[in-house]
């Protein structure tokens with residue numbers, strides 16, 4: 422018998438794969454209504470992680486996620502990650518993290534998909550055109566809180582696995598999931614879980630995939646960086662109760678006036694951060710970065726129209742993209758205790774707390790930022806010689822993340838995008854924060870890719886958040902294709918994970934505590950979350966150094 426040359430066999434196999442890919446695509450197209458129904462069910466759960474009164478819904482959401490993965494035959498665990506302490510001292514259970522595993526073939530590559538099913542708040546009275554928790558499709562866009570961020574992308578990953586299963590096509594890689602319920606408030610408790618499971622659940626994972634962001638334009642994108650987030654509360658307290666502004670106005674030094682005064686020292690009208698040390702910490706833009714940004718197609722007029730603004734902070738593309746992705750910024754979000762209802766209440770609030778955040782970039786450290794901001798605001802407050810009391814707290818300290826775009830994961834990503842959309846992806850960074858991305862990188866040393874499927878105009882966190890049916894379905898196909906492309910990464914081209922693990926074995930409990938003390942969970946006593954999880958930290962004796 423004559424043996425076929427290896428190249429012929431490989432060619433034949435690729436034909437079989439292409440044939441099967443078409444079947445998978447057909448399956449996705451013909452199951453789109455079920456996919457939309459699944460999204461409808463998930464969106465109907467008000468899994469707002471920032472509102473403690475919604476905690477039962479969040480627990481229900483985690484159970485629903487676990488049930489779905491279990492029904493598909495996954496090996497599912499709901500991991501208890503402990504409790505959070507509320508500002509009033511009360512303890513509240515954190516939503517369990519769902520881990521799942523589909524097939525476990527030692528000869529195959531293993532990927533771990535991370536996502537979250539908690540959402541930002543959403544209220545009709547905030548100006549939504551439709552009920553935020555009732556998925557409503559208008560002109561191909563499916564509106565609802567959490568559609569794009571991050572329920573549809575999580576479901577798209579689940580449906581990608583389901584499609585392989587339904588057609589009896591063996592998954593080309595082992596697939597694991599980590600789905601959490603606190604991403605929107607800083608991923609409380611997750612860092613510790615990642616540390617604890619580094620040598621168990623995460624040990625055989627080769628690559629981590631995150632799809633919790635959006636494209637820059639109509640062109641699909643791969644994301645290689647996120648900014649971090651230092652989120653602060655600055656509280657000023659004066660009289661022991663609110664006062665009538667006619668009766669007492671002019672006699673007391675008002676906390677709100679102090680607060681507005683110190684907030685105004687944070688950033689100039691032209692966007693210059695005024696806190697010493699922050700701008701100085703940022704790496705200058707390299708020529709290579711300049712060129713990358715210059716080459717990206719980005720329509721500034723379209724961007725302005727999308728946002729409904731007449732002017733942007735910068736009027737050239739490179740500066741705008743750089744300030745969106747790789748420079749820090751200050752945003753002021755709100756003032757607790759301030760009068761904000763309609764009408765004309767004439768009160769002097771006794772205690773007000775401003776919430777603001779600084780998105781930081783790779784050369785910055787949240788702990789340093791915390792010190793810089795606290796000292797700066799205390800000095801600004803001292804100059805006012807006010808008798809009121811100021812308390813500055815950092816509530817979230819999430820680090821930025823940056824990947825190497827030459828990594829094989831990005832090569833595979835480009836191939837998958839080409840297969841599904843027949844274009845090259847934009848290579849972009851993200852101005853938002855995915856707190857656990859940097860933790861995965863530091864703790865596991867595994868390659869990480871962000872593969873968004875959200876549209877550029879999805880309005881994450883805003884009124885009328887949506888994902889288009891097109892992005893949802895093509896995104897599912899993208900994930901199907903990506904699982905195949907990852908399986909094609911030759912073992913010889915994989916970074917040597919064994920080598921990385923050897924490098925990581927020499928750190929002890931001191932290292933573990935050093936890491937955890939920087940993580941969100943332990944940043945601030947009395948703030949959002951301070952109590953260690955109840956789970957055991959099995960692998961603490963060999964906690965890794967940052968590679």
Ligand SMILES: CC(C)C[C@H](N)C(=O)NCC(=O)O
Nearest residue numbers: 570605633634851853854855
């Ligand atoms: C676009 C972001 C990376 C999406 C993410 N889910 C998010 O909103 N994170 C919190 C944040 O404030 O950036």
